Each structure stands twice: as C-alpha cells, then as structure tokens.
Amino acid sequence: MSGITVEGVARSFGDVHAVRHASFEVAQGSVAGLIGPNGAGKTTLLLMLATLLVPDSGSIRVAGYDPVTEPHQVRRRMGWMPDALGSWPSLDVRTALTTSGRMYGMEFDEASRRADELIGLVGLTPLADQPTRVLSRGQKQRLSLARALVHDPEVLLLDEPASGLDPAARTELRELVRRLAHEGKTVIVSSHVLAELEEMADTAVYLAAGETAAPDEVARAGRTARDWRVRSLDPDRLAAVLGAAGYGEVSVVDRFGAVVPFASEADAAQMLAHLVGSGVPISSFAPAVGDLEHVFHDLNRSDGDA
Amino acid sequence: MNGFLRGMWLIVTLDLKQRVRGIAWYVLLGVFVVLVTAVTALVVIATNAWDSGGGGVFSTIVFFVLLLGTLVSPALSGNAINGEREAGTLATTQVTLVTTAQLVIGKWVAAWLTALAFLAASLPFLAFGIVLGEVSPATVITTVLVLAVELGIIAAIGVGLSGLVTRPLFSVVVTYLVVAALSVGTLIAFGLGGAAVQTTVKQTIIGVDYQQLDENGLAPGGGEVPCLPPNTWEQQTPRFDLVWGFLAANPYVVVADAAPGSFDEDGNPTDLFGWIAVGVRQAQQAPETEVVIDECSEYSSKGYAPHDSPTPREIYDGSVPSWFVGLTIHLLLGAGALAWAWRRTEVPAKRLAAGSRIA
DSSP: OOSEEEEEEEEEETTEEEEEEEEEEEOTTOEEEEEOOTTSSHHHHHHHHTTSBOOSEEEEEETTBOTTTOHHHHHHHEEEEOSSOOOOTTSBHHHHHHHHHHHTTOOHHHHHHHHHHHHHHTTOGGGTTSBGGGOOHHHHHHHHHHHHTTTOOSEEEEESTTTTOOHHHHHHHHHHHHHHHHTTOEEEEEOSOHHHHHHHOSEEEEEETTEEOOHHHHHHHHHSOEEEEEEESOHHHHHHHHHHTTOTTTOEEETTEEEEEESSHHHHHHHHHHHHHTTOOEEEEEESSOHHHHHHHHHHHHHHHO | OHHHHHHHHHHHHHHHHHHHTSSHHHHHHHHHHHHHHHHHHHHHHHTTHHHHOSHHHHHHHHHHHHHHHHHHHHHHHTTHHHHHHHHTOHHHHHTSSOOHHHHHHHHHHHHHHHHHHHHHHHHHHHHHHHHTSOOOHHHHHHHHHHHHHHHHHHHHHHHHHHHHSSSHHHHHHHHHHHHHIIIIIHHHHHHHHHHHSEEEEEEEEEOBOGGGSOTTSOOGGGOOOOBOOOEEEEEEEEOHHHHHHHHHTOHHHHHHHHSOOOBOTTSOBSSHHHHHHHHHHHHTSOOOSEEEEEHHHHEETTEEOOOOOOOHHHHHHTSOOOHHHHHHHHHHHHHHHHHHHHHHHOSSBSOOOTTOOOO
C-alpha cells in the first residue's frame, strides 16, 4: 500500500493553529487536489507529509511509512515541490539537478543521466547550462518540479505547482501529472487554480481553517444551487424568456448573456429545453464555475456563517 | 561511516562550488595577499630581519593571518545555514537522504577550507620568514597547526550560530561579537579584572645613611655600612595572577603560548610569540605582599651589587603553559555551537523558533 493516509492530524505554531484536524486518504495511482483558501493550512499539511514537521497529534503514512519515525524510508519514496522557489543561484541547471540526484545516493553518472532526462521532460533544454539565478519564475517552477522527480518517487507532493506557468506549460504539467498517476504514483496537488485541478485530480481534499471537510459536507455543498452561464445570439429574447419563466428577478443579465441560478442540474436541463423550444438561439449553456470551485466557495460560505 | 563521509563531502563540494563561482572570493584573496606583502616588507625593515633572523617576520605573519582569518571567517560562515533557509534551498536538501549531521558538518568543513585558503595564500610569506633563519621547525609546525585549528573553531562558531539564529545578518554580527569577545574582550576582562581585585603590599626600604660615609663613600673606619631606620609604607597592587585565565582564552595568546619558546643568549625572546608568552606567564605570578629592599646590605664602595631580576627566559621556564586550556575552551565552544545547531536544524521539526519558517 503506497498511497497517503492522514488521520486526525493537528499542528500549531505557538497560538496559531495551522492545522486543527485533517483526515483523508489518497489511494495509490490517484491524484488528489488539496484545496483551501490562503492560510487554511495546506502548506503546513504538506510539510508534515514531507518529513519536515512533526504533527502535534494524529498519524500519517506516506508510501506505507511514518514520516516522524521513519523519515529516511519516506524520503526515499517521496518527492516534494515546495511553494517557495529556491535554487542554488550560481549553479547551472544541469549541475543543480545532478547534485540533487547525488543527494539521493545516486552515482555521478546515473545522476547526470537522470538530470538530462528531466531537463528534457520539463522543457529546460535551452537553459541547461545557464546559472539558475537567470531563470524566470515559471522556469524555476519547472526546475523545482524536476528536482521533486529526480529520484523517481512513488509519492509526489506538489505545492502550488501551476503558479507562474504559462498556459502551455500548465497543459504539459497536467499531462505529466496524469501520466505519473497512470504509472501508479500517488500525487497530491495543492492549488488555487481550481479549474486546473478539475482536469487533473481524481479526488479533492478541502481544507478550511485547518480542518478537512467531511465527505458528506462536500456532497451537500456540491448539491446546492449554483450559477449557470447562458449565452445567446439574441440577448433581449433570452432575457424575455427567462423573465416569463420566473427567473427574471434572480438572473443577472450582462453583455455576455445571463447568469442564472439553478437549484439542480435537472432544473438546468429543463430550462435549456424550454429556451431552445421557445426559439432562443443558445450558443453556450454551462456552469459558471467548476465543480471544485463551487464546493470550495460553498464550504467557505458556510464556514463564514458558522 | 563511509556513507556519512560521502553525503558530507557532497555538501562540502556544493558549498565550495558556489563560493568559487563568485568573484568576491577572489577579490578578497587578492586584497589579502597585497596586505600580507606590505606587512612582510615593513616587518623586515623594522626588525632588521636580514641580520637578526626571521623569527619576528614569521610570527607577525602568523598573527596577521589569524587577524584577517577572524575578520573574514564570520562573514563566510555566519550565514551558512540560515542563508540557505532564506534562499529556500535548505528544506529541499533536508527532504533528500542527506542527514542534518552531514549538512551541518559539511557546511563547517566548507567554511573551514575557505578560511584555510587564506593560510595557504600566506605560505610563501611564511616560507620567506623561515628562509631568513632563526625559526625552529617545531615553532613552524605548532603555530601553523594551532592557527589552522583556531580558524576551524571560528568557522564552527559561525556555522553553529547560523543554525541557531534565524536572520543571517544577525548571526554574522553575533559571530563577530564572539570573535571580538575572544580577541579583545579577554584583554579588557584581564585588565579591568586585575585592577578591580587589588592587594595591599607592604614595602620596606632600608637605605644607606650617606651622611655618615667618608669622602670615598666608605664606612668610617672600615666598619659596618651605617643604615637608616627602615622606611615602611603600603600600596595597592593589581592581582593579575587571579585573572590571567582570561588571557588563556585569547586566540593570539593560544597561538603564541603553543609555540616552543625561542630565546637568544641574553634570555630574550626572538619572536613575537615569545614576548607574548612571557607576558602572560609573568602575570601568573602572585605579587609578594611584603617586599623588603635592603639597599644598605647590598652597598659597597663600588655602588650597589647588580640587582638580580629574572630574565624573560627564566620567567618562561619557571611557569606552566596555558595554551591547551585556551584551546580546549575554544574546541568546546566550537563543538557545542555545531551540536546545538544540529539539534535545532534537525527535521522533522517539533519546535520552530518564533518567526521562522521551515521552507
């Protein structure tokens, strides 16, 4: 069993309770999105998984080992990409990656072969002999990802891997993560770009104010009313039909069309049929936000109310 | 053990690789060589070394290397660990199979080797001092070895503090303060401490009654020399013998005292090491609390008998060396700093210093 198991984990720094109660599981070969607002404790949670912080309570298993009592075993099998981008500024990209490989016990030849392989994988080939200080933020991000992969780990912890990447690189990242999962690796990705995670993650772990949301909470949040964006070639006609159907009050009509709240997918489907039947030329009909984002906002909202 | 050395050496080479790629390091070394050249030239002229031998030149260069080593080393070692933390490269090293002990020891060895480069750059000048003559091989070996160890201790203190203090600038400053405390603070403590603890010394002088002597300066009738009644008074004397231990902790004193003493036929030291060692050892001797100076009994018509004060060599030979006490204190200080830094940098971390981040 080489996934990740977290049970009742808590960690505080003095008076600040960064993580209060986190419990979740990530099965081997799957990708989990770690979602939560700033300060929710995502990075602290990942630091505990990465054998850098001891939890105050609770237990963790990474690739079958306890990061507190068997950090060496965990480090062999775990790759961590931090949110803070650090690199040895005067070393060139190739040397930096080779050095990282050697830190995992590889011989020089093996490490430099692996470095070349990864440079190609993350698309840094033209910069391989440049000192890392000249890299842009996005290029450092790629270097950091390559370093996390240098010892071919079973478990990958990626903290905000997509921030700073251009759209093409994001697509590559998504494909890479999916491929790694397909090879049987377990991946946790934390991100603010929820649309990104939507296409990458098999499951989601929601973290708010240091607590992971329980599965039933997540399910309920997924069922609440949500906004759908409707576009039409004839906005006036659209507004008129929506008004006649009783959605005039709640809809927001703008120059792109209308944003309409539907209580369920069934309501949305029904309304779409009605609009088409009434001869409104519909060009687009889709949730205004993705599933993850919807749940994220909803959980945060109920948090704020509580 | 082999595995330990491999990981440690990886950190050493990584550290050195990054240093030698910076230009600042070469500039520093160049300035150092220029300064040593100037100092050597001046000392050769000042001590007339072509005739009197190279003891003065050799000892001055050794002290100069120690001075510049202590001035440069804190800047090179005092941000070794917290600097990496700030740059975000510490945690990425700590999630690898490199252990914290390998990391801390490797950082220390790298800082030490960097400081030793200054010693290496001064070797031609030391050799020049030896060529001038009058420097014993024992002096060369002991002082260079002790100097190298002292540079290692300062590197250890710097690396240790960089693991204990969160901010790099602050740990560099604290390292400088420790170096200053050892180099200058010990002198101040010695001077003030000795002056604060004073002892009353009773002095008695028995003078000659010159008025009763005849015109040849002889006792009348060839009898006893007529004496004045004893004149007694009291005065306060500083007790340096109680505080000389402060001097033992001074790195310059350690190097000087470790050198085997070398003296000329009059019993005077032939190098700077000897003068410092004699000074320190003289301070070990407690002042006599009752001093009687009987000029009268020493008087003869030819004047006073030559006053018999010990030569520097006699003082040196009649006292105990203190350098290994000082060196032991320094070694404990350096090892303690490294061990503490190791404990504070160990991951997974239980406790973090306020305001610090792990990554």
